[in-house]
Amino acid sequence: MQLLENYALKSFNSFGIAVSAKYYCNISSNEALQEVLAWNKKQHHQILVLGGGSNILFTKNFEGLVLHNTLKGIELVRESEHYYYVRAMAGESWHEFVQYCVKQNYAGVENLILIPGNIGATPMQNIGAYGVEIKDVFYELEAVDIEAQSLVVFKKGDCNFGYRDSIFKQTLKNKFIITSVTYELPKLPKYNTSYGAIEMELEKQGVKELSIAAIAKAVIAIRQRKLPDPQQIGNAGSFFKNPVIPTEKYLQLKKPYPTLPGYADGASTKLPAGWLIEQCGWKGYRKEDAGCYALQALVLVNYGKATGEEIYNLSEKIIQTVQHKFEIVLEREVNIY
Ligand code: FAD
Numbered sequence: 323m324q325l326l327e328n329y330a331l332k333s334f335n336s337f338g339i340a341v342s343a344k345y346y347c348n349i350s351s352n353e354a355l356q357e358v359l360a361w362n363k364k365q366h367h368q369i370l371v372l373g374g375g376s377n378i379l380f381t382k383n384f385e386g387l388v389l390h391n392t393l394k395g396i397e398l399v400r401e402s403e404h405y406y407y408v409r410a411m412a413g414e415s416w417h418e419f420v421q422y423c424v425k426q427n428y429a430g431v432e433n434l435i436l437i438p439g440n441i442g443a444t445p446m447q448n449i450g451a452y453g454v455e456i457k458d459v460f461y462e463l464e465a466v467d468i469e470a471q472s473l474v475v476f477k478k479g480d481c482n483f484g485y486r487d488s489i490f491k492q493t494l495k496n497k498f499i500i501t502s503v504t505y506e507l508p509k510l511p512k513y514n515t516s517y518g519a520i521e522m523e524l525e526k527q528g529v530k531e532l533s534i535a536a537i538a539k540a541v542i543a544i545r546q547r548k549l550p551d552p553q554q555i556g557n558a559g560s561f562f563k564n565p566v567i568p569t570e571k572y573l574q575l576k577k578p579y580p581t582l583p584g585y586a587d588g589a590s591t592k593l594p595a596g597w598l599i600e601q602c603g604w605k606g607y608r609k610e611d612a613g614c615y616a617l618q619a620l621v622l623v624n625y626g627k628a629t630g631e632e633i634y635n636l637s638e639k640i641i642q643t644v645q646h647k648f649e650i651v652l653e654r655e656v657n658i659y
C-alpha cells in the first residue's frame with residue numbers, strides 16, 4: 323500500500339479541476355484494498371472511490387482518503403444457450419470494454435460506446451445512452467463493504483436501478499467499493515436504432531445490413547460531433563438529469579411553449595433538460611473559464627482554469643432560471659464533492 327499525501331487530482335477528473343486529496347491510494351489489487359481499509363479503520367478518514375473521474379465535480383480539496391480503483395481484468399466466466407457472462411474488474415475502461423465486446427460480437431452494449439469512465443461506476447448511475455441502460459445487461463456485481471471489510475454480491479434486484487440512478491447513488495453512497503461487474507450479453511443481438519440520430523447516421527454511412535460494429539461506429543460518430551472531448555475541454559457530460567414530470571403538467575407547459583419536446587411514458591413525460599436550459603439563454607454562455615457548451619446546453623464546461631466552485635455557481639444559476647421560467651427544478655447528475 324502506497325499512501326500519498328496532498329496529491330494533485332487535476333489529471334484524474336475530466337473537468338480538469340485543480341484540487342488535491344489529503345490522502346491518495348492507488349488500488350490495483352484486492353490485497354491493497356483490504357490493507358488500506360484496515361489502516362483507515364483507525365484513521366476514520368472520509369473515503370472517496372475514484373474511477374475515471376468523469377462524473378465528478380470537485381468544489382474544494384478533498385480532505386479525506388481517495389481510493390483510486392485501478393483493478394484490471396476481463397474474463398468470459400460462463401456461457402448459456404442465449405448469453406455470454408463477462409466479468410470485468412472495476413478499474414477497466416468502459417469504452418475499451420465495449421470495444422472488446424464489439425470485437426467478440428457480444429451484443430447489448432454497442433449503444434453505450436464512447437461513454438468515458440470505468441467499469442466500477444457503470445452501475446452507480448445505471449449509465450445510459452441511446453435507449454440502452456446498464457441495467458439491460460447487468461447480471462451481478464461484487465463490492466467490498468467499507469465498514470465490515472467483507473465482499474458482498476449484488477444481483478440486479480438488489481441495485482434499485484432507476485433513471486441515471488441506483489442504490490449506490492442513494493442509501494449505499496460511499497458505503498461500498500465496487501470491485502467487479504458481470505454483464506449478461508445476448509448472443510442474438512436486439513438492435514436498438516430508433517433513438518436519437520442513430521438511423522440517420524447509419525443511412526449517412528451507407529450501412530445496408532445492421533451489425534453490432536455498425537451501430538457502435540454510428541454512435542461514435544454522433545457523439546464525437548456533439549460532445550466536447552474532455553481531453554480538449556473539461557466537462558463531465560450531462561451536468562443535469564432530464565426531468566420527468568407528470569404528463570398533465572407537460573401538456574400545460576406545451577400551451578405557452580408549443581415546441582417543448584417531451585418523451586411520454588404513461589403518466590410521466592421526460593423533458594430534455596438541454597432544451598429548457600437553452601430557452602433560458604445559457605447555451606454558449608461563458609464567464610471567464612466556466613461555461614455552457616455551445617453544441618449541447620446540458621454540458622457545463624471548464625475552458626481551462628475554472629474552479630469547481632465557479633462551475634457549481636453556474637449550475638446554481640441555471641437551476642434558478644429554469645425554475646423561474648418553467649417551474650421545474652433541475653437535479654444535478656454529476657456527483658459534487
Ligand atoms: P467517477 O467520476 O470516478 O465516479 C462517479 C461516482 O461513482 C463517484 O461518486 C464515485 O465515488 C463513484 N464510484 C466510482 N467508481 C466506484 C467504485 N468502483 N465503487 C463505488 N463507487 C464508485 N454518463 C451516462 O450515463 N451516459 C452517457 O452517455 C455519458 N456520456 C458522457 C460523455 C462525456 C463526454 C463525459 C465526460 C461523461 C459522460 N457520462 C455519461 C458520465 C460518466 O462518463 C459516467 O457516469 C461514468 O460511468 C462515470 O465513470 P467514472 O469511472 O469516471 O466515475
Ligand code: NAP
Nearest residue numbers: 450451452453516517518519548558559560564585594618
Ligand atoms: P439527444 O439525442 O439530443 O436527445 C435529447 C434528450 O432527449 C436525450 O437526453 C434523451 O434522453 C431524450 N431522447 C431522445 N430521443 C429519445 C427517445 N426516442 N425516447 C426517449 N427519450 C429520448 O441527446 P444527446 O445529448 O445527443 O445524447 C444522446 C444520448 O447520450 C442520450 O441518451 C443521452 O442521455 C446520452 N448522453 C448522456 C450523457 C451523460 O453524461 N449522462 C452525456 C452525453 C450523452 P435520455 O438522456 O434519457 O436518453
